[in-house]
Amino acid sequence: MKQSLSKRSTMAEIAAKAGVSIPTVSRVLHHRPDVAPETRKRVEQLLEEHGLIQGRAKKLLRKEHSGxxxxxxxxxxxxxxxxxxxxxxxxxxxxxxxxxxxxxxxxxxxxxxxxxxxxxxxxxxxxxxxxxxxxxxxxxxxxxxxxxxxxxxxxxxxxxxxxxxxTNWLGGRTATEYLISLGHRRVAVITGPTTLPCSQDRVAGYRSALETAGLQINPAFICLGDFSPDSGYEQTNALLDLPEPPTAIFAGCDEQATGVYSALRARGLNIPDDMSVIGFDDVPTASIITPNLTTIRQPxxxxxxxxxxxxxxxxxxxxxxxxxxxxxxxxxxxxxxxxxxxxxx
Amino acid sequence: MKQSLSKRSTMAEIAAKAGVSIPTVSRVLHHRPDVAPETRKRVEQLLEEHGLIQGRAKKLLRKEHSGxxxxxxxxxxxxxxxxxxxxxxxxxxxxxxxxxxxxxxxxxxxxxxxxxxxxxxxxxxxxxxxxxxxxxxxxxxxxxxxxxxxxxxxxxxxxxxxxxxxTNWLGGRTATEYLISLGHRRVAVITGPTTLPCSQDRVAGYRSALETAGLQINPAFICLGDFSPDSGYEQTNALLDLPEPPTAIFAGCDEQATGVYSALRARGLNIPDDMSVIGFDDVPTASIITPNLTTIRQPxxxxxxxxxxxxxxxxxxxxxxxxxxxxxxxxxxxxxxxxxxxxxx
Structure with missing residues (x-):
């Protein structure tokens, strides 16, 4: 929280009047729990008198809040x-x-x-x-x-x-660029729900990476999913049934990637020897599945x-x-x- | 919710008086959301008059509750x-x-x-x-x-x-009996926190299964853990360093078992060929790790x-x-x- 100079000097004044430290005044202002009730009340009153609490915050401190x-x-x-x-x-x-x-x-x-x-x-x-x-x-x-x-x-x-x-667009682009850097030319993507910008942006990043690399976008390689393992499973099967399947799959998210893994395993295919797979999210799942999933971390x-x-x-x-x-x-x-x-x- | 006959007939009476169905009266009684506010009020009043709401419930319906x-x-x-x-x-x-x-x-x-x-x-x-x-x-x-x-x-x-x-004791016993039924004689357990009865009970079940099978309890095979993957990792290493390591490990929970997996893999050991592993819980993790984890499901x-x-x-x-x-x-x-x-x- 940025504080203007004048706000800080007012807080110092309040701290002096209340006989507490400036950090204590700050704690009251930000609803931290570690302040004695009487101290809190005294400081709140001073904060209000000095106009440091206004509007919604004022209501909040007046205990009209639900907590x-x-x-x-x-x-x-x-x-x-x-x-x-x-x-x-x-x-x-x-x-x-x-x-x-x-x-x-x-x-x-x-x-x-x-x-x-x-x-x-x-x-x-x-x-x-x-x-x-x-x-x-x-x-x-x-x-x-x-x-x-x-x-x-x-x-x-x-x-x-x-x-x-x-940065979903960047993430989608980074994932695809990485696969291209490994020599993959037939790269498929399984999307999340198409209504979600986070999913749309990843696919846009995928397209951008392919275009920048001068690769053609194959519509059959853009499969609609919904972030679930089931959609990863089904769309991987659809991709494997193509006359020319991809050599790498960019899954919409890590949990969807677990479905991609299952589908590949069910066909006796090895990851990464027969198919490279990259996920998105870096949830704990990514580092406990075998092989550990290469992924785009979103924090x-x-x-x-x-x-x-x-x-x-x-x-x-x-x-x-x-x-x-x-x-x-x-x-x-x-x-x-x-x-x-x-x-x- | 069990209802006595007399309660049911009172509810029928209230339903008739309020001009609503018995299920509606029941919905009001159980704080279900799908009741119109005026209907709810009318029914609540009748419920109170007929003594069907008492004590804390009465307070609750009087809107003194926090929700x-x-x-x-x-x-x-x-x-x-x-x-x-x-x-x-x-x-x-x-x-x-x-x-x-x-x-x-x-x-x-x-x-x-x-x-x-x-x-x-x-x-x-x-x-x-x-x-x-x-x-x-x-x-x-x-x-x-x-x-x-x-x-x-x-x-x-x-x-x-x-x-x-x-039924943690039964679960611990079942896990150990299963390993014994597969021919294992050197079965180790990595516990959860010893302060928790759920963990103590699993270990007691483990002991009971060994005793029933006439097998000796080896104190070195009972390793203190804390449900974390880290404790699974460390205790597995300790077990593998024994002059006569176990051939099977009963992990305190599935998440701890992922640490057991990592430790075994780091030593180049294969699951289940070199070591059988069983978990506890059956959280989603159990069916996405490789090999899929045999476990005791607690609901x-x-x-x-x-x-x-x-x-x-x-x-x-x-x-x-x-x-x-x-x-x-x-x-x-x-x-x-x-x-x-x-x-x-």
Whole structure:
């Protein structure tokens, strides 16, 4: 949190008046738990008198707040959700807030039901993972003055919606460039849901890498999946049934890649000798499957942490440095890709 | 929920008076979301007049409730916690309650801090996973009349503490019997934390199986671990350094077993040809590692569901059929164990 000079000198004044240290004043301002109740009350009063607490933050400190931050995510069935939740929890644990977690079970209907539920149960703010992206969808939150941050949105987000994502285009490009650098020319991709920008961007990065390398884009090599292992399994089978199958597969995510592994194994094919496979995410799964999965790491925990820190700023009525934050992806080389034999080129 | 005949006939009477169906009355009684607000109010009033809502449930329906059920678990770092949370969420999603999740990060201190936090922030009830088990530890919850159910407790639970677990002793026995049935005579176990009854019980089951088979218990074959992959890795190395290493390892849990796999692989040993490995839990990890892990399934999602259903009864002021529920474990045979060659016996 950046503090102006004048804010800092006011905090020093408050600290002196309250007979506490400046860090203690800061802790009260940021709702940290380790402050004695009487001290907190005294400092809050001084903060308010000096105009350092305004708007929503004022309400919050006046104990009209619920003390609850909500997180809505697709479900307890993916390491992706779990890793983001981990980051969110790490930040919430340092505050006096509690984290309420709800699952949409991948259903737009349940997501909308949650939106109407949230109007009745007070919430200080919300983290929405893979939420439906049309701006009007968030109207219930706007109406009730509930600040929120979206992680990996679906659809189109307006420019005013705070959001956190990863450099998916770059990640898709890096994955494909890596396979090309190993000599692969027939590179297939199995996508995530086509409604999700994070998935669209990865495929766009894939196309860009092929084009830059002067390789033709084969439409049969772009297979629609949905991030599930099942879709990885089915689409790999479809790819293997082509007259000229690919020599490398870029899976939409690590969990989908486990389905790719199963399909290849079921046909008696070896990874990476018969097929190179690269994933996306770098969830723990990637480093426990055999062979260990080469993948594009997106920093899911960090995304959860950054989104939550942004949300705490909003709850405090503080401005955000940026409405859209993209964290960088990078290649993690393990054992599932290898150079293409000259004979197969 | 069991209903006496008289309760059912009262509900029929209320349904008639309110001009709604009996299932609607039941939905109001059990806080299901799909009831129109005016209908809910009318039915609640009638339920109260007829004495069908009492005590805590009465308070709850009078909207003095927070609408929050808390879950405290060790951390977002294990599939074990995740699977239980999944079951809890499935039940909560069918109610108008929200689920607040906090992590102890495996720290007794953070657990105690949560206990003091909960006194300030109202909670309708709590699910405590692997909570510290001394009865006095739960005093803050008792004092504030917050009902709770413990899943897989640590320490000694009093007989009055509602809890859910699995048949850990039977599971440990089944795992060991299976290895013995494959001809293994030198069977080692890597334990979980020794403070946890679930872990102690598995080791007791291991001992029992060896004794029943007339095999000697070798103290060097009982290695202290803590459920982490690291402890699986370290203890496997210790076992392999013995003058006479085991031919089979019973890992404390599936995630620990991934560390056993890594240690064996680092020494160039093949699973199951050179060493049979069996796990415990049957989390998704078990069926994605190679070779797929033979394990003892404990129904973690079901445990979460059962604990939450018990908690909802308590919140409603209804008696429990049983204070302690143990769900059954069973053997899931996959590819990580094989009969011992005659030469090695």
């Amino acid at each position: 609850i931050v909500d997180m809505l995510f697709p479900g307890f069935d993916s390491m992706y959700s779990f890793e983001i939740a981990r980051g969110v929890e790490e930040v919430i644990a340092r505050t006096d807030l509690r984290l309420a977690i709800s699952s949409t079970h991948h259903s737009t209907e349940l997501e909308q039901r949650w939106m109407s539920k949230i109007q009745k149960s007070p919430s200080d703010g919300a983290i929405l993972v893979l939420a439906h992206g049309e701006p009007r969808h968030f109207d219930p939150l706007h109406r009730h003055n509930i600040p929120f941050v979206v992680v990996d949105h679906g659809g189109e987000l307006g420019p005013d919606t705070p959001s956190v994502g990863a 899911l925990r960090e995304m959860g942490r950054v989104a939550t820190t942004m949300l705490l700023h909003l709850i405090n009525g503080e401005p955000l440095d940026s409405m859209r934050v993209e964290l960088t992806t990078h290649l993690v080389v393990r054992d599932s890709c290898r150079p293409l034999d000259d004979a197969k080129r | 929050i059920v808390d879950m405290l678990f060790p951390g977002f770092d294990s599939m074990y916690s995740f699977e239980i949370a999944r079951g809890v969420e499935e039940v909560i999603a069918r109610t108008d309650l929200r689920l607040a999740i906090s992590s102890t990060h495996h720290s007794t201190e953070l657990e105690q801090r949560w206990m003091s936090k909960i006194q300030k922030s109202p909670s309708d009830g709590a699910i405590l996973v692997l909570a510290h088990g001394e009865p006095r530890h739960f005093d803050p919850l008792h004092r504030h009349n917050i009902p709770f159910v413990v899943v897989d407790h640590g320490g000694e639970l009093g007989p009055d503490t509602p809890s859910v677990g699995a 973690l999602r079901e445990m979460g569901r059962v604990a939450t259903t018990m908690l909802l009864h308590l919140i409603n002021g209804e008696p429990l059929d049983s204070m302690r529920v143990e769900l059954t474990t069973h053997l899931v045979v996959r590819d990580s164990c094989r009969p011992l060659d005659d030469a090695k016996r």
